[in-house]
Amino acid sequence: MIIVIDGPAGSGKSSTAREIADRLNIGFLDSGALYRTITFLWLKAGKPEKAGFFENLPEHDLKVEYRDQIFHVQANGEDITKEIRKHEVASNVSEIASHPEARAFVNGFMRRLVDNSTYIADGRDLGTAVFPDADLKFYMDASIKERAKRRFDEMDDPDVTLQDVEKNLKSRDQKDRNRKADPLKQADDAVVIDTTGKTFDEQVAEMISIIDEKLKLN
Numbered sequence: 069m070i071i072v073i074d075g076p077a078g079s080g081k082s083s084t085a086r087e088i089a090d091r092l093n094i095g096f097l098d099s100g101a102l103y104r105t106i107t108f109l110w111l112k113a114g115k116p117e118k119a120g121f122f123e124n125l126p127e128h129d130l131k132v133e134y135r136d137q138i139f140h141v142q143a144n145g146e147d148i149t150k151e152i153r154k155h156e157v158a159s160n161v162s163e164i165a166s167h168p169e170a171r172a173f174v175n176g177f178m179r180r181l182v183d184n185s186t187y188i189a190d191g192r193d194l195g196t197a198v199f200p201d202a203d204l205k206f207y208m209d210a211s212i213k214e215r216a217k218r219r220f221d222e223m224d225d226p227d228v229t230l231q232d233v234e235k236n237l238k239s240r241d242q243k244d245r246n247r248k249a250d251p252l253k254q255a256d257d258a259v260v261i262d263t264t265g266k267t268f269d270e271q272v273a274e275m276i277s278i279i280d281e282k283l284k285l286n
C-alpha cells in the first residue's frame with residue numbers, strides 16, 4: 069500500500085510524512101533525498117558529462133533507511149545523510165532532476181523499495197507519474213514566505229541567509245513546475261492540504277483522519 073504526498077519545496081511534506089509514518093508504524097520514503105543523492109554523486113565526481121554519469125548510476129551502491137525521524141542515505145559505504153542537505157546540492161538538484169534518465173533511475177529505485185510493504189512517500193510527481201495508482205494522494209502547499217522560513221530554520225549551514233533560501237525555493241519551484249519530464253503537478257484525485265497558518269499538529273491530525281477514513285489502517 070502506498071500513500072503519496074506531493075507539493076513544492078518547504079510545504080511541510082517531509083516532516084508531515086515522517087510523523088505520519090511513525091504514528092501509523094509504516095515506512096517513509098523521501099524521493100527528494102534520492103535526487104539529492106544523485107546530485108551529490110555528480111558534484112563529487114567533478115560534474116562529469118551527464119549521459120555517461122546517468123548510465124552508470126546503477127553501479128552505485130545506495131542504501132536508504134528511515135529511523136529516528138531521519139531518512140538516512142548511504143552511497144558506496146559513505147553516510148551522506150547530512151551532505152545531501154547542503155546548499156550546493158540544493159542549488160544543483162532541480163537541474164539534475166530535470167533529466168529523464170535521472171527520473172527513470174529514481175523511479176525504479178522507489179518502485180522496487182515499496183513493493184509489498186506499506187509506505188508513505190513524498191515528492192513532486194509521485195501521484196502523477198511514479199505511483200499513479202497510489203491508494204491515497206495528498207497535495208500540500210503553503211505561501212513562499214512560510215516555506216522559506218521553515219527551510220531556513222531546519223538548515224545547518226551558517227553561510228546561508230533567509231533571503232538565499234527564499235531565492236533558491238523560488239527558482240526550484242519554477243524549474244520543478246516547468247520542466248518537461250514529470251513536472252510538479254497536483255494529481256486530479258489528490259486531497260489538497262494548504263498548511264499556511266496551520267500548526268504542525270493540526271495538519272498531521274487532519275491528514276491522519278483522512279487516512280483513517282479512506283484506508284482504515286489503524
Ligand code: DC
Pocket residue numbers: 077078099100101103104161162165166190191192193194240244
Ligand atoms: O523535496 P526536496 O526539496 O528534498 O527535493 C529536492 C529536489 O528534487 C527538488 O527541487 C526537485 C526534485 N524532486 C523531483 O524532481 N521529484 C520528486 N519526486 C522529488 C524531488
